[in-house]
Amino acid sequence: MSPLDHTVDPQFARVSVIVPNFNKEKTLRACLAAIYAQTRPAAEVIVVDDASTDRSRQIAAEFPCTLLAFPVNRGVSAARNAGAARAGGDLLFFVDSDIALAPDALAGAVAELRAHPGCGVVQGIYDLTPLFADGPVESYKTLFEHFWRRRDVGVTAITMFALTAVPRHVFELVGGFDERLRDAEDVEFGTRLPASYEIRTSDRMLGRHDDVDRLGPYLSEHFRRARTYAGAVVAARWTPRPATPSVESADRRAPHRIDLGSVVGLLGSAVTVTGLPLAAWSPWLLLVPLAGLSAFLGADRALLGFALRQRGPGFLLFATAMRFLTHLTEFVGLALGLGRALLRRPRPGRVAPLAPESTR
Secondary structure (H helix, E strand, O other): OOOOOOOOOOOOOOEEEEEEEEEOOOHHHHHHHHHHOOOOOOOEEEEEOOOOOOOOOHOOOOOOOOOEOOOOOOOOOHHHHHHHHHHHOOOOEEEOOEEEEEOOOOHHHHHHHHHHHOOEEEEEEEEOOOOOOHHHHHHHHHHHHHHHHHOOOEEEEEOOOOOEEEEHHHHHHHHOOOOOOOOHHHHHHHHHOOOOOOEHHHEEEEEOOOOOOOHHHHHHHHHHHHHHHHHHHHHHHHHHHOOOOOHHHHOOOOOOOOHHHHHHHHHHHHHHHHHHHHHHHHHHHHHHHHHHHHHHHHHHHHHHHHHHHOOOOOHHHHHHHEEEHHHHHHHHHHHHHHHHHHHOOOOOOOOOOOOOEEEE
């Protein structure tokens, strides 16, 4: 198949499942058990352990999978690249080790790609129920992820690789993941996908996710991802990309689409907090934070309405507070990330993966 032939092979006789893992002994067994319970069996399952210090490797040894073991931690981008390099299938299915797939997820991926031959990436959605219920923070995060992904079912502009299938030749054409990135690497991957390929989200690929369950780690995760996203995706809109082998300039994907609703929510939450001290000068200036709060609530009304319908008024108040804190955290991360990117202007590219140790 020519690198510029954007009709995806509809057969997919061999599906390789690639599982990057780092210290996920809590969920890895459930993840692998779900893979081996698929209605369409995988041709191979490759677990790439990124120098875990827990019992992850012993758990992987309980299953007939191939285990690639990194001697030092190198990040999820390197783990996915190493798994793809080892895989022999014509379809690469990436699933994180904290996700248990629904039994028909692999079959759904193949069916989706066969139904849409121009699709280069198809990604699934999270179930509304977490893999392990660990408290209100996780409950909010799972609800938000489910809502956001289901809203984008169909053709979309953003790639997310928690449970995602990519034809091998498409993955190789893009060049894999940028191994310098440990956050937002999946979104950055999509910015290099030729424009003639569709990115689709499908509810035929479902998985239960064990998400972060404490406020501190939750906010830290969003801060890191926002800071990396600012440099790897947003700032990249202003930096011309060099030619990519086998991709014609006319087939470059348009700059990453900015979600106007998210921007309004971010700015609204920031204005609410920074505008509060103005009330000390004049009560009339209290209108500034109130306007910011109104903008925040208006931007997130669909999500908050979903939270109310699913979990009731008590959870709605909690979800509103969580969403507000999330926006503030992301605003700070984006601001710092953009400032750093403008000062450093990092060059695009990908670090070639090192060969991992291999065990069976």
